[in-house]
Amino acid sequence: MTSMTASLVTAASEVHVPVVAPTEADGVFSLLWLVIALPLASAAILLLGGRRTDSWGHWLGVAAPAASFVLSCVLLAALMGRDEGERQVGQHLYTWIDTGRFEVGMDLLYDPLSALFMLLITGVGGLIHLYSVGYMAHDARRRRFFGYLNLFVAAMLMLVMSANYLGLFLGWEGVGLASYLLISFWQHKPTAAAAGVKAFVMNRVGDLGMSLAIMLMFVSFGTTAFAGISEAAGNASEDRMTIIGLLLLLGACGKSAQVPLQAWLLDAMEGPTPVSALIHAATMVTAGVYLIVRSNFVFEYAPTAQTVVVIVGTVTLLWGAVIGCAKDDIKKALAGSTMSQIGYMHLAAGLGVVGYPFAIFHLLTHGFFKANMFLGAGSVMHAMNDDVDMRHYGALQKMVPVTFLTFAMGYLAIIGFPGFSGFWSKDKIIEAAWADNWVIGLCALLGAGITAFYMTRLMLLTFFTKKRWADDVHPHESPAVMTGPLVVLAALSVLGGVLLAGDWIVDWLTPVVGHAEHHELFVPPIVFSGIVVAVVAVGVAVAWLVFQVPDEIPREAPQDVSFATKAARADIYMDDINDTLVVQPTGALVKGLAVFDRTVVDGLVEGGSATTGGFANVFRRVQNGFVRSYALSVFGGALLVVLALLAVNFA
Amino acid sequence: MNTEPYIILSAILFTIGCVGVLTRRNAIVVFMCVELMLNASNLALVTFAKQHGNLDGQIAAFFVMVVAAAEVVVGLAIIMTIFRTRRSASVDDASLLKY
Structure with a gap:
C-alpha cells in the first residue's frame, strides 16, 4: 500500500500542473464584469418590469446575450494578443464576504478556458434566444420566459468566470434555480411541475457534495480561490485531495446528469424546447465537465x-x-x-x-x-x-x-x-x-x-x-x-x-x-x-x-x-432504483418520525396539560357558590391554625 | 377577680355565633350571628385587659366595635339589595358565582 501510494505520488508530481496566477485587469479587460452584468440587468428589468415590458421585452432578452457575445469576442481578441504566459486576467470587483479568517472576494477570472465558455454561452445562448422569439410567440408569458433565460445566462457566466469556488457555487446554484424555473415553465401541467421539482431535488444531492468540497478546501488551504488552491495543492495529502475530488465529482454528477444522479434529465424535457437546447444540452449540463477541468489542480493530485x-x-x-x-x-x-x-x-x-x-x-x-x-x-x-x-x-x-x-x-x-x-x-x-x-x-x-x-x-x-x-x-x-x-x-x-x-x-x-x-x-x-x-x-x-x-x-x-427494450424505455429502471433505495426508505423514516411526534412528543405535552386539566376539573367543584361552605372552610382553617399553635406551645 | 366565667361565656357566645353562621340560611340571622361572634371576642378582649391590668384589650375592643358598625352598614345594604332583586334573603340562593 505504501509503495503504491508513493508511486502514485511520483506519477502525479511528474506532471506539471499550472498554477492560477492572474494579472490585474486593465484596458479592455476592465469591462469583464459587464459580460455578466448585461444579462443580469436585462433579467431584472424583464422580471421586475411587469406587463409594461411585454411588447419589447423579448428583444431586450435577445439583445443582452448578444451584447455579451460581442464583448466576449472583443475580450477574446485582446486575450489572443497576449503572450501565452500572460493569458490569465483577474478582476476584483468587491469583497463579498469578510468574517475574520474567512474572506471571499467577488473576483472574476478570464483565461483561455473561461473565454471559450463565455463564447459558447453567449453565442449559442444568443441564437437560442433569437429562436425563442419565434418559438414562444404565442405564449402569453413570453416576457417572463426571456427573463428566466437571461437570468440563466448571467448565472452560467458567473459560474465560468468566477475566480473562486464560492463564486462558482453562486453561479452553480443560479443555473440550478433557472433550470428549475424553466423546466416547470408550463406550470399548469402537473408533469412539468413535478419534473422541475425532481431536477431541483436531485441537483441538491450533487450540490451537497459540491459545498462539502468547498468547505474541505477552505479547511485544507484557508482559501476558496483557484489561485491559492492551485498553488498549495501539491503539498496536501493525496487522501485529502481524493476526498475533495470525489465530492466535486458528486457535484458534477448532479449538474451534468451522470450516473447515479442522471434520472432528472429525461424528465427535464417537459420544459420548452429552447430550454432543453440551451440548458439541458449546450451549457448547464456541461458545467460538471467545466468543474472537473477547472479543478485540474485537484484531480492531478488525486x-x-x-x-x-x-x-x-x-x-x-x-x-x-x-x-x-x-x-x-x-x-x-x-x-x-x-x-x-x-x-x-x-x-x-x-x-x-x-x-x-x-x-x-x-x-x-x-x-x-x-x-x-x-x-x-x-x-x-x-x-x-x-x-x-x-x-x-x-x-x-x-x-x-x-x-x-x-x-x-x-x-x-x-x-x-x-x-x-x-x-x-x-x-x-x-x-x-x-x-x-x-x-x-x-x-x-x-x-x-x-x-x-x-x-x-x-x-x-x-x-x-x-x-x-x-x-x-x-x-x-x-x-x-x-x-x-x-x-x-x-x-x-x-x-x-x-x-x-x-x-x-x-x-x-x-x-x-x-x-x-x-x-x-x-x-x-x-x-x-x-x-x-x-x-x-x-x-x-x-x-x-x-x-x-x-x-x-x-x-x-x-x-x-424484449426485456432490454422495456428496460431502456423505463430509463433502465433508475427511477425505480431511486424509489426503492432512497425515496421509500426516506418516506418510511419520515412517516415513522411523524408517528413518533404524534404519539410520544405530543403525548408528553398534551398528556401533561390533560392531567392538569383533569385535576382542575375535580378541584373546581370546591367552588360551589355557597357562602356557608366557604365559611366552613375558613373555620376549618382557623381551627387548624389554633390547633397547630397549641401543639407547638404544649410540645 | 376571677375572669374564668367571662371567658367561658365568651366561648359559649362565639360557638353559638359560629354554629349559627354555618347552619342558618337567612342572611339577617347569619349577620346577627357574625355580630355575636364579634361581641364574644370583644368580651374576651375586655376580660383579658382586666386580667392583665392594662388598656390594650379595651382599645382593641373599641376598634372591633367601630369596624363592626361600618360592616353592619355595608352588609345590611348588600342584604337589602339582594332581597329587593331576588325576593329572598337566603344565602344559599345567592350561589351563582361558582364553577
Missing part, C-alpha cells in the same frame, strides 16, 4: 478520483446511449444522447492532462450540434402541432426542408461522419481513452456505434420512412426567426472541427491545464480513425436495415418487446 471520473463517464455514455435507442419521444431520445455525450466529456476529463482539451473540444462541438438538433426537434414539433412522438412522424424531409437539412448536419456531426465537428472531437476522446486503457476505449468505441444507431433511428423515423401523421396535421416550415439560428448552428456543427486545426485548442488550453501526449496506440491514428468510422457505419447500417428497409413502424409503441 489519481483515484480521476479513475472514478473515467468510470462514471464510461458507464453514463453507454447508459444514455441505450436509453436513446428505445425512446419514442424525440426530445427524450435527444436527452439520452446528451447524457451519453457528456459521459464522453467526463471520460476525457478523467483521463487527466491528456484528455482535458478534448473534453472541452467535444463540449463545444456538442454545444453546437446538440443545440442545433434540439432546436430542430422544436421546429419539427412546431410543424406537428407539438406532438413529440416520433412514431407519429415520418417522411417529413419535404415538408420542413430547412429543418431537415440543418438537422442532418447535426446528425452527421454527432455520429462522427468524417470531416464534421463531432468526428474530430469524439475520435480524439476514443483515441485517448484507448491509449489509457483498452477496456475503456472499447466501451467508448461501442458507444460511438450505439450513437450512430439511435441517431439514425431518430433521423429515419422523423424525416424518412412512410408518413404516419394524422390527416388533420399540416406540417409547415418554421418562420425565419427560427430557421436562421438553425442555419448558423448547422454551419457551426459542420465547421466546429477547425478548432482542432494545428492542435489549436490543445495549445490554447495549455496555460490552464498543462500539456501531455497520450501513449502510443497499437495502430497509427489514421487507421484507428478508420476503425471508429467503420463501427459508426455498422451502427448506421443496422438502423437502416431495422427501420428503413421494412418500413413498418406502428403508430402505437408495441408492448410485447
